[in-house]
Amino acid sequence: MPREPLMGRSDARRCGAAAALLGLLVGLLSGVGVLTASPAAAHATLISTDPPEGAVLTAAPEQVVLTFDESVIGDPGGTTVFDAAGHEVASSAAVRGPRLVVDLDEEVGDGTLVVVWRLVSDDGHPLGGSLRFSVGAPSEVVDVPGEEVHVDTDAPWRLGVLRWLGYLGLLAAAGVAAFSVLFLPGDARADAARDRLRGAARLAAGVAAVGWCFAVPLVALYQLGLGASALRDGETWSALAPAQYAVPAAVVAGLVVAVTVMPVTPPARLRVVTVLAGCGVALAAPALTGHTRAADPNALVIGVDVLHLVAAALWLGGLLAIALVLGDLAADDRHGAGVVARFSTWAAGILAVLVVAGSLLAWRIAGSWAALLDTGYGALLLVKVLLVLVAVALASWNRFVLLPRLLGAERSLERRDHAATVVRTVRVEAGVLVAVLLVTGFLVDRSPEPESAVAPAVQAMSKLVDPVRSVTFAVP
Structure with missing residues (x-):
């Protein structure tokens, strides 16, 4: 009996077109930013x-x-x-x-x-x-x-850890949920895989809720320079900007919708749209606070940051999903190999979005390329870039070496062996991305300014100080 194609031509064209569109969109946005914007100051001066x-x-x-x-x-x-x-x-x-x-x-x-x-x-x-x-x-x-x-503009390490947990849970939950409705086969033979992914997405959403919600009091103490006892004072909580409450609420609400509606049977169109909408809300919310608030042009930077988060979620979530379900689906090449083939087609566009969007965000937030070498923020960012390059190398090995072997396997045992190799490599790749998110957790609340930076206007004013005693300004 002739084998069904792993991926229909129309499916391949749609996936390829969507991936290309993602890359083109972020490329156009980035081009607009490069042509129309000058480097941005990191924060208020x-x-x-x-x-x-x-x-x-x-x-x-x-x-x-x-x-x-x-x-x-x-x-x-x-x-x-x-x-x-x-x-x-x-x-x-x-x-x-x-x-x-x-x-x-x-x-x-x-x-x-x-x-x-x-x-x-x-x-x-x-x-x-x-x-x-x-x-x-x-x-x-x-x-x-x-x-x-x-x-002191350096955030406490506990806040960095919570940021890491928050972003790890967010990207994993949203990415796995999106993978479940976008890449799994639309028939009952993938129901067990859908059920497993729903459980994983719910666990990741719980981790995200802990990270985002418990970070709020630490943000208040960090911004106001206060001790833990200040949390008993209502003024401490009221001093936070509304976005510090709205963003965690939107992240948690979006993920709750997405993981609650995730199907365990072939999904109807409305359910697919609802899952993706919940993921979209959760992933867009973090772009409305932090460094993007101070970068110009603001609308462009926020839009690129949202694309950056969406692409990162699809990449990490896709890797986690493949690691969870590929072994079970490998017995049927139309499922296991087909799922990997569909995701691999999208991966090219996802990586293009991550590279271009990440480069643009680094330039707009750091203020200049030289800041990447002169600041603690830049040093952490370069570590993140190196880790991403390692992950890209592993992704390329999967795409161009391991996937063709899996697609070409004829016997069930051979397919299982190649699938196991893909899963092992995918787990390593996902581990590298978890390390990337750990670095990101400490970047979120770190100032891009050099530690010794002093605003030119303040330097000029300090020359007017009377000779009795000099005033030292420390403006981050």
Whole structure:
């Protein structure tokens, strides 16, 4: 009896066209970004103050205004005004878009005043500094606690671990769910495989929920520079930007929909659309916070980041799914080899999206190619790139060496042997991607700025400081 084709011509054309379309889409978006955008600043930079740094005023101002080059987020209790003796001056601070406005709520006498401030950049990184000016004449002695401000922009390692778990669970759950409805055969003989993938996707979704939800309190402590006891204070939670709550909620909600609706029998079109929609919501949400918030052009960078996450989910989820079900399907070449053939056809487009989108994101977030060599963020990013190259090499070995052997196998035992080899290689490839995600977990909350970077405007203002004492700014 003649063997059925592993992959129909129409299926192959559709898969090939879709893969090419993915690569073309991200290529066009990237081209637009390269042609129309200049390198972006990593996060908020102080550009001016009123009164200026070191100014000597005839009368005390009613308010002090610090202006940044982008919107900032307030830190409750993060702004304090001191007189020259180190006594706190009654004041109130409010953030209005890119401006920090500090109202002086009591009369002040002659002498030097120092405003010590701490804020959160729109990309989630803390920043801080101090501003000194005088009324009447500068004080001969200025003794202000915390005037020399240093804000540590390195996120705690626990937050990095939770980020890793969150992204690992997200990409695995969404990728396995999408694989189940896109690549498995649409007949009852794949029902056991669908059931196994649904269980794996639900487990991964649980890991994602833990990672994303438990990261929220650590983000609050990191951004505000507070200890764990601050979590008992409602102001700590209210200080977080709404996106810090909305993104984990969207990730969890999208995954819950996707893994709940995942079929264990041949799926109807509506169920397929629902699974893919849930995956899409979950994968798009992380692009709305973090480094992409501060990169320009914002809409382009967010769009490319979404494509990057979708491609990564399809790659990792596809590998995990093949490792889980290929052994069982290998007894029937129309199933096992056909599944691998369909996924392999898509893989070329997926890799194109990852390479082009990842390169564009690295340029837009780091701000320049030189930053890849001069910053801790760049060093981690290069480690990630090297790991991805290893995974690509393994994927190429699978595609061009192991897959043809599996497709050419005639006997059941031979197919099983070649399938086992493919599964072993796929597991190694998936392990490399897990390592890539571990690096990504620590990249998410790491500042792309050099540790010694100081805004040019702040450097210029610091030259105006009176000779009694120098003010050191540490703006991340």
